[in-house]
Structures are given as C-alpha cells and as structure tokens.
Amino acid sequence: MTMLDFERDTSFASLLPPMLPKLWTFALRLTGDRHDAEDLVQRACVRALERADAHLRPDSAPLNWLYSIVHSLWVNELRARNVRSRSGVAWDDEMLENVADGVSGLPDEHASHQQIVDAVERLPQTQRIALLLVAVEGFSYREAAQILDVPVATVTGRLSAARQAIGAQFGIAPRRLRPVLAETSK
Numbered sequence: 001m002t003m004l005d006f007e008r009d010t011s012f013a014s015l016l017p018p019m020l021p022k023l024w025t026f027a028l029r030l031t032g033d034r035h036d037a038e039d040l041v042q043r044a045c046v047r048a049l050e051r052a053d054a055h056l057r058p059d060s061a062p063l064n065w066l067y068s069i070v071h072s073l074w075v076n077e078l079r080a081r082n083v084r085s086r087s088g089v090a091w092d093d094e095m096l097e098n099v100a101d102g103v104s105g106l107p108d109e110h111a112s113h114q115q116i117v118d119a120v121e122r123l124p125q126t127q128r129i130a131l132l133l134v135a136v137e138g139f140s141y142r143e144a145a146q147i148l149d150v151p152v153a154t155v156t157g158r159l160s161a162a163r164q165a166i167g168a169q170f171g172i173a174p175r176r177l178r179p180v181l182a183e184t185s186k
C-alpha cells in the first residue's frame with residue numbers, strides 16, 4: 001500500500017462516522033430488527049472500505065453509494081434466508097444471545113404514528129424501499145433510482161403504487177388526474 005492509497009482509504013474512512021446514523025436508520029426500516037440493522041450497517045461499512053478505491057469516484061456521492069450497498073446486502077440476505085427456509089434450515093431467534101428490543105427508543109412509540117408505520121410495513125418491499133428513500137430519507141427520484149439500480153420511471157411507478165396503497169388503507173380514493181371521458185363528452 002502506497003502513501004496515496006493510505007490517504008485515500010483514511011479519507012473515506014473519515015467520511016463514514018457522520019453517515020452512520022442515516023445508514024442505521026435506513027437499515028432498521030428495511031429490516032425491522034435492530035440486530036439485523038446493526039449487522040447490515042457493519043457489513044456495508046466493511047464492503048465500502050474494501051471497495052472505495054475501485055468504486056467511489058471523486059464526483060460521486062458517498063452516502064448514495066452506501067445506501068446502495070445497504071440495499072444490495074439486504075436483498076442478498078433475504079434471498080439467502082429464502083434458500084435456507086426452503087432447505088429446511090429455519091431461522092431461530094431463540095439461538096441468539098442478544099435479542100433485539102424492537103420497541104424501546106424508537107420513534108414508533110407514539111400511537112398516532114403507529115397506523116402510518118403499519119401501513120408502510122404492509123407495502124411490498126420494492127414499494128416500501130422506494131418510499132423510504134424518497135419520502136423519509138429525502139433522496140430525489142433520480143438518486144433513489146441510482147441507489148436501487150433501476151430506471152427513474154420504475155421509482156416513480158413504485159412510489160405511485162405505494163401512495164395509492166397507503167391511501168386505500170385509510171379509505172382515501174386516488175385522485176383522478178384526467179376527467180373521465182364520459183364526463184367530458186356531455
């Protein structure tokens with residue numbers, strides 16, 4: 001490792017600590033479990049540190065890249081769990097030494113927000129992730145598309161479907177953007 005490599009590695013490493021709270025919050029929303037979120041963020045940081053030289057360009061946004069890593073690792077984890085469940089190896093929380101407390105210290109403690117949180121959790125994962133990235137984390141549609149490695153139109157469609165699904169859960173009819181043909185032909 002040359003001195004230039006060391007400086008580049010340490011400069012990226014110095015960017016990580018301020019980003020950790022956002023990454024952990026995103027991971028917690030993806031996984032729904034503190035233990036899984038902690039593991040996911042840790043694996044994402046290790047992967048980012050290992051690959052920063054090859055993948056992180058001076059004109060790129062490190063936080064977006066890290067969100068992309070977190071998302072990719074979580075999708076891989078879900079696939080692995082699915083394979084394990086089909087092979088008869090079941091996940092058993094009883095085997096864990098540290099069972100995460102899914103309630104204490106979370107913003108979800110407030111009852112007024114619980115219905116919204118439940119509605120978001122009932123969304124299909126693709127819609128939920130798009131909604132979390134744009135509405136909660138504040139990414140633009142383009143940034144969310146880059147993080148998810150999908151076209152912007154796909155993010156737009158997922159967000160529209162998510163908003164309609166949440167609205168339907170609360171009895172809110174979707175807005176019509178165009179008048180119905182029968183109404184305009186009168």
